[in-house]
Amino acid sequence: MVKQTLIPAPTANEALNLYTHIVNASDDFMNIIDRDYCYVAVSDPLCQAFECSREMLIGNSVAEIWGDELLESGIRARLDMCLAGKQIEHEFEYSFPNKGLRWYSSRFTPYRDQQGHVTHAVVISHDITERVEAARSLKNSKDRLEFLLHSAPVIIYSRKVKKLWPLHFISPNINQLLGHDEQKLQGSADAWAEHVHPDDRPLLSEALKNLCTDGHNKLEYRVQDNHGNWHWLADEMVLVNDAQGHPSEIIGSWADVSERIEAEQERQKLQAQLEHDQRLESLGVLAGGIAHDFNNILAAIMGNASMATFELNRRPKNAEKYIERIMLSSEKAAELCRQMLAYSGKGSFVVKPISLTTLVEETQRLLEISIPKNVSLKLDLDKALPCLNGDGAQMQQIVMNLVINAADAIAENNGVIRIQTGLMQVDAAYLSSTYLDVNLPEGSYIYLDVADTGCGMNKQTQASIFEPFFTTKPTGRGLGMSAVLGIIRSHRGAIKIDSIVGKGTTFRIVFPVQSSNPSNDPSVIFSEAEKLQSQGTILLADDDDDVRRTETKILESIGFQVLTAVDGNSALEIYRQHGKEIAAVILDLSMPQMDGKACFTELKKMNHDVKVILTSGFNKANVGDWTSDVSGFIQKPYRIKVLKNLLKEVISTDKHDSKRD
Numbered sequence: 001m002v003k004q005t006l007i008p009a010p011t012a013n014e015a016l017n018l019y020t021h022i023v024n025a026s027d028d029f030m031n032i033i034d035r036d037y038c039y040v041a042v043s044d045p046l047c048q049a050f051e052c053s054r055e056m057l058i059g060n061s062v063a064e065i066w067g068d069e070l071l072e073s074g075i076r077a078r079l080d081m082c083l084a085g086k087q088i089e090h091e092f093e094y095s096f097p098n099k100g101l102r103w104y105s106s107r108f109t110p111y112r113d114q115q116g117h118v119t120h121a122v123v124i125s126h127d128i129t130e131r132v133e134a135a136r137s138l139k140n141s142k143d144r145l146e147f148l149l150h151s152a153p154v155i156i157y158s159r160k161v162k163k164l165w166p167l168h169f170i171s172p173n174i175n176q177l178l179g180h181d182e183q184k185l186q187g188s189a190d191a192w193a194e195h196v197h198p199d200d201r202p203l204l205s206e207a208l209k210n211l212c213t214d215g216h217n218k219l220e221y222r223v224q225d226n227h228g229n230w231h232w233l234a235d236e237m238v239l240v241n242d243a244q245g246h247p248s249e250i251i252g253s254w255a256d257v258s259e260r261i262e263a264e265q266e267r268q269k270l271q272a273q274l275e276h277d278q279r280l281e282s283l284g285v286l287a288g289g290i291a292h293d294f295n296n297i298l299a300a301i302m303g304n305a306s307m308a309t310f311e312l313n314r315r316p317k318n319a320e321k322y323i324e325r326i327m328l329s330s331e332k333a334a335e336l337c338r339q340m341l342a343y344s345g346k347g348s349f350v351v352k353p354i355s356l357t358t359l360v361e362e363t364q365r366l367l368e369i370s371i372p373k374n375v376s377l378k379l380d381l382d383k384a385l386p387c388l389n390g391d392g393a394q395m396q397q398i399v400m401n402l403v404i405n406a407a408d409a410i411a412e413n414n415g416v417i418r419i420q421t422g423l424m425q426v427d428a429a430y431l432s433s434t435y436l437d438v439n440l441p442e443g444s445y446i447y448l449d450v451a452d453t454g455c456g457m458n459k460q461t462q463a464s465i466f467e468p469f470f471t472t473k474p475t476g477r478g479l480g481m482s483a484v485l486g487i488i489r490s491h492r493g494a495i496k497i498d499s500i501v502g503k504g505t506t507f508r509i510v511f512p513v514q515s516s517n518p519s520n521d522p523s524v525i526f527s528e529a530e531k532l533q534s535q536g537t538i539l540l541a542d543d544d545d546d547v548r549r550t551e552t553k554i555l556e557s558i559g560f561q562v563l564t565a566v567d568g569n570s571a572l573e574i575y576r577q578h579g580k581e582i583a584a585v586i587l588d589l590s591m592p593q594m595d596g597k598a599c600f601t602e603l604k605k606m607n608h609d610v611k612v613i614l615t616s617g618f619n620k621a622n623v624g625d626w627t628s629d630v631s632g633f634i635q636k637p638y639r640i641k642v643l644k645n646l647l648k649e650v651i652s653t654d655k656h657d658s659k660r661d
Helices: 012-025 044-050 062-066 068-083 129-151 174-178 201-214 258-314 316-344 356-370 392-410 428-432 459-464 481-490 545-557 568-581 596-606 625-629 640-651
Strands: 029-034 039-042 088-096 100-112 118-127 154-160 167-170 216-224 230-241 247-256 352-354 375-380 388-390 415-426 443-452 494-500 504-512 537-541 561-565 582-588 612-616 632-635
Touching (some): 012 044, 062 068, 068 100, 068 118, 352 356, 352 392, 388 392, 392 504, 537 568, 545 561, 568 596, 582 640
Antiparallel strands (some): 029 118, 154 167, 154 247
């Protein structure tokens, strides 16, 4: 057992020294004040604050140390209450010479003698400057935040982590911006959703649903204010997690972006109007050019028709040459129409396998004649290039236009035009950098390059070269590159331009590699000696009186009887009455009330084996896949021999009196 050593109790002086040490070790002011408001004891911190000794303070009054103003502003009253027996607390501020302005919290405690009489006041003052400054800073921050929340153009909100994410807080400026009361919206998700445009509610719901995965989302949707007006809001939301990483709330903002979106919509509207005006202007120029060419053709037709009429009465044999010239002029008009279809991307001529290498080689002499002597032509052609399915005349037109444009770019300087063909693999990134890349697949493509060492083009010129009748030359050349673009479009190709001002331009045209199955050329004519024997009756359906009258004469001249219909409905009625007599139906594609496609469908229901020849100003490939079910197709305009050969082929495939459904 350990023997304990007893420590003797301190003497009164020792205890007093200990208490004095404790008092002086504290940062607080500990003082004793008598009933005359004079100090009878002070701690070291107070002496240090006033930079004087204890002897200089003891015996002085509160007013002499702190000043009359501070005494009268609150200390005297609290000393009186303390000396009356109450414990009092008081806060005050004071500016010290070396410490500056400080805040204190003082406690006034009564000191009683052995008889219980209050003789002194014990005052302990604690420095609370940091707490006061923190409170002031917090209040200033709160005031600033409230000001921002009231005046900011962005509405701040938060949502609770509950089902449907109900709104927990909304800044009060929603009232100024949208006229809604934030109190009525808080605590509910539906209250806000009711103001969201019905078409946009699924968008908001999906964004909230995905927020737990994405952590951040930004979307724009329409919201209605309290006056019924719609506003576009940009809603940006962030998911906030707690310390354990679990979702705790959503913090977000609503910003009114109506002006930006309306400005963008107005810009798009103006852009569309500008493009519309430009198209109208281009169409006006285009219509003028077409009218000029057609007038020339019509002048030739009318002149030759007049001469043919004149010669028929005098020398019938001489009238034949004028009639032949009329036929040639009509074919020129048909060629012009086909060029317009090519420009619109809906035209296609005689489609057959074409080798671009062979085509360029065969066109070389014509190209060399078409360019000036100061320009040399270089060929770099792939001899093993696969064929593409296309129209040779159109492909030749592309090469001619590009080479002539290249020569114009070189102008009077010495320069080189290089034509190259080859095969390349094309991906989506390459196609996206070209014109006419819509729905083109990746894969093997045949390319044709026409490169020059001319003046090159800036971005503005490159953006305009495909506009009808755009030219950088003093005198316009017509359709130009817009015709090239139309031909490329009709052949499912794309074009890419690389140009540097002062160095030259390269046009690269790509066409997909396709099967090279030869197509039947309807222009093959049988011997004139072959006469088509009468095979029965033809039903002719066309809404144009002149066409119907002329084709009736043609059909009668080659041995057929003809029944005519002005539209699809009348054609069906005639077929119901005379179907057993009808060897074939010649059906125009474009007719009022019921067009050729709808009429063909109904005819097939009446007689699955009905022979139908479809006619149209468009090429068969551009009419639609459904035309594969028709017995024949002929593009307007056409010669009698072409129609006769097609009828011979269609009717001879089977007897016309097939069973009706």
